[in-house]
Amino acid sequence: MDNENLVIYIIVVLCLGAVLVMGREKVPPRLKRGMALTAVILIALAFVFIIYSLVA
Structure with a gap:
């Protein structure tokens, strides 16, 4: 998984929240x-993606 896109997604989602x-x-x-x-x-x-990136 591309970590740069993941970080951008997480930042955008947390800002939306x-x-x-x-x-x-x-x-x-x-x-x-x-x-x-x-x-x-x-x-x-976003949290699922964080866990997935830590495990994989």
Whole structure:
């Protein structure tokens, strides 16, 4: 796995999570659940990639 792309992905996903947490009051209520679910999935995938890169 290309480590440079992995590091970029992890940084972008963690920034996305931070932006969603900080701006949660400004998001329309009907979009909150979908955006939160998307962020959780992306952050979980980033941690899976981190574990995979450490093991492989």
